[in-house]
Amino acid sequence: MTAVRCVDLCKTYRQGDQDIKALDHVSVEIEEGGFVCLSAPSGGGKTTLLNAIGGLDIPDSGEVWVAEQRIDQMSKGELADLRLANIGFVFQAYNLIPVLTAQENVEFVMQVQGVPATQRREQSLAILEEVGLQGLEDRRPAEMSGGQQQRVAVARAIVSRPALVLADEPTANLDSKTADELMALFTELNRHHNTTFILATHDQRVMRYAKRLIRMLDGRIVDDIEQDAA
Amino acid sequence: MNIVLRLAWRNLWRQPRRTWLTTGAMVFSNVLLVFMISIQFGMYGLMIDNTLQIFTGHMQVQAKGFKDDQKMRQTVPDVIPLASRLREEFQTETIAARGMAFGLASSEKRSFGIGIYGVEPQFEPRVSSIPGLISDGRYLLDDDAAEIVIGSVLARNLRTSKGNELTLLGSGKDGSFAAAVVTIIGIFESGVPDIDRNIAHIPLRLFQDVFYMDGSGHQVVVMTSSLGDAERLHPDISAALPVDEDLVVHDWDALQPGLKQAIQADMSSAFFMYGILVILVAFSVLNTQLMSVLERTHEFGIVMSLGLKPGRLGRLVMLETAMMGAMGMILGAVLGAIFTYWFTVNGLSIPGMEEMAAMFNLPARIYPQVTVLSTITGPSVVFLFTLLAAVYPALRLHRLHPVEAMRVN
Structure with missing residues (x-):
């Protein structure tokens, strides 16, 4: 079954007097349970593609299908519901809520989903242990290192077991040991829960874990290869 | 405590000085409103009682x-x-x-x-x-x-x-x-x-x-012992009158229309002033909440990308405002009642007002009347306007796009 399908996506940004083609007739199909890395130099279009797949940004033309639903024509509310129910995001800049503790940040999405308090607590503690943050549950983002914050962000993204996880440079601020642990966790989730992962990165370590590597340049897909994951 | 409530509460204290300043403005206006309304009620009560006791009756x-x-x-x-x-x-x-x-x-x-x-x-x-x-x-x-x-x-x-x-x-x-x-x-x-x-x-x-x-x-x-008793007794007195005579029962306000009009005129002018005070407070809240929303644009982008709808974000802003408003309301009402109660016991004399007081059949020393109504009316109106002031910042969130919002630092 197809988890994500993009058909002839175009997206142009205006920067000063120049039009920048962030997506230039991009078509791609990703199967459920896929583990895909989008690789591109800065400005290559990987984040724009990731945002289009997550319904965070609307393409100028083309179609985006997620979980067999066309999302590029959805309203803001429908997109929010789709993200809440199906998609987990990991951002490069952690993007945690500064006034909430690690555990509260992880619980936040579940609270919005309407998960009962006891279940929320159990799941959040379990996932924080899984990402190696046991004992740091009550710390706020400002009291944690970059790596710890990124792991909270990852825990938040995967705690409610979304079908699709979109990660933008998830290891950018992690040391190699933590990055490997994180990728191992992603791989395990991918294998055992059939979670689809799409990672935008230019980190070679991350690319080794991917089953499929899509290279982009100037908003176009220039290479799309299957590979043996690490 | 629910996470959304916790989030709203902690958001308030990101800028404690700003929150206290806004709450302080609410508390100040609420104390003033409780005091002024209690004085008004006290004066009206005295005006009515004194006038009716002298001559008219209830x-x-x-x-x-x-x-x-x-x-x-x-x-x-x-x-x-x-x-x-x-x-x-x-x-x-x-x-x-x-x-x-x-x-x-x-x-x-x-x-x-x-x-x-x-x-x-x-x-x-x-x-x-x-x-x-x-x-x-x-x-x-x-x-x-x-x-x-x-x-x-x-x-x-x-x-x-x-x-x-x-x-x-x-x-x-x-x-x-x-x-x-x-x-x-x-x-x-x-x-x-x-x-x-x-x-x-x-x-x-x-x-x-x-x-x-x-x-x-x-x-x-x-x-009667009070205006309320008079109102209750009116139909009974009417019913007790001989049916064959053409008799009617008139209330004090029909007998002393000038007194009622004077009270109404005084109330109108006072409420106009109170309205200005409340609007000033509402603008202070609007300013605070608008700044608070603008400086959290990036964060709102994050939570929207996590699946929070703009409506829920708007409700979060309203909840924050309601918490701040409730603090202002409770503190203002309690402090206002305590402050005013002191004058209820000791009385308030305004130098040079004796002649004017005599014109309205009032004693030179005024005793404010602290009642539940005088204590909650002003603070409740301030609270309501505080919430209204937060509607615009909350509505602005509907225009937010997650990606654009996350680009804002």
Whole structure:
């Protein structure tokens, strides 16, 4: 079954007097349970593609299908519901809520989903242990290192077991040991829960874990290869 | 505590100084509102009580039409037995019969037109404060003695004093000439020049004889313990009146329309000022919440990307405002009530206001009336406007796009 399908996506940004083609007739199909890395130099279009797949940004033309639903024509509310129910995001800049503790940040999405308090607590503690943050549950983002914050962000993204996880440079601020642990966790989730992962990165370590590597340049897909994951 | 509530509460304290300043503005305005409204309620209560106690009473039974056109022949028949029956039926002493006529009062030296009231000496002190305001002599005792009590200004105008005689001239109920010679046995001083100049009391039976009333009178005055009691008693008194007579019961506000209008006018001007105060506070909240929303644009982008709808974000902003407003409301109401209560016990005197106070029949020292209504009205309105002020910042969130919002630092 197809988890994500993009058909002839175009997206142009205006920067000063120049039009920048962030997506230039991009078509791609990703199967459920896929583990895909989008690789591109800065400005290559990987984040724009990731945002289009997550319904965070609307393409100028083309179609985006997620979980067999066309999302590029959805309203803001429908997109929010789709993200809440199906998609987990990991951002490069952690993007945690500064006034909430690690555990509260992880619980936040579940609270919005309407998960009962006891279940929320159990799941959040379990996932924080899984990402190696046991004992740091009550710390706020400002009291944690970059790596710890990124792991909270990852825990938040995967705690409610979304079908699709979109990660933008998830290891950018992690040391190699933590990055490997994180990728191992992603791989395990991918294998055992059939979670689809799409990672935008230019980190070679991350690319080794991917089953499929899509290279982009100037908003176009220039290479799309299957590979043996690490 | 629910995470959304925790989030809202902690968001408030990201900028504690700003939150305290805004809350402080609310508390200050709420204390001011509680104090001012309590003073107003206290003043209105005093104005009403003082005015009604002096003369009008809370209700009056009259002949239909007498209120608007006070003709001698528009009478309440058998007024003394009627008052007696009502006292018995309602188990109260604060009901008294009266007759009233306009006449000429003449001393040896001067004459003046006055209102002559026939009163029941035994019961008039229960419905009017005039018997208690005698500054010289005594009040009426006998039911039909040829005695009169007059106001101090009238005594001065007539150049007479206690113990002297006055001649009363007027028209009887049947239009005939009415005259009597009465002895001044007391002089009262109410502090209200109009009353002290224009009113005289004589015994009701003497009044009925002099003015050929044939047992009738013009008013049965009813005094109750409060305005609320008067309102409750009104239909019962109406029902107790003889059905074959054309009698009506008038409330104090119908009898003293000027008093009600004065209160309404004062309330209108006061509420206009309160409105300005509330709007200023609302703008302060609007400014705070707008800044708070603008500086969190990036964060709102994050939570939207996690699946939070703009509506829920808007509700979060409203919740934050409601928390801040509730703090302002509770602190303001409590501090306002404590502050005002001190003046309720000790009174408040504004130098130079004595003359104005006297004009409205008020004492020089005002005692604010702290009630539940005076304590919660102002703070509740401030709270409501605070919430209204947050609507615009909350609505702005609907225009937010997650990606654009996350680009904002």
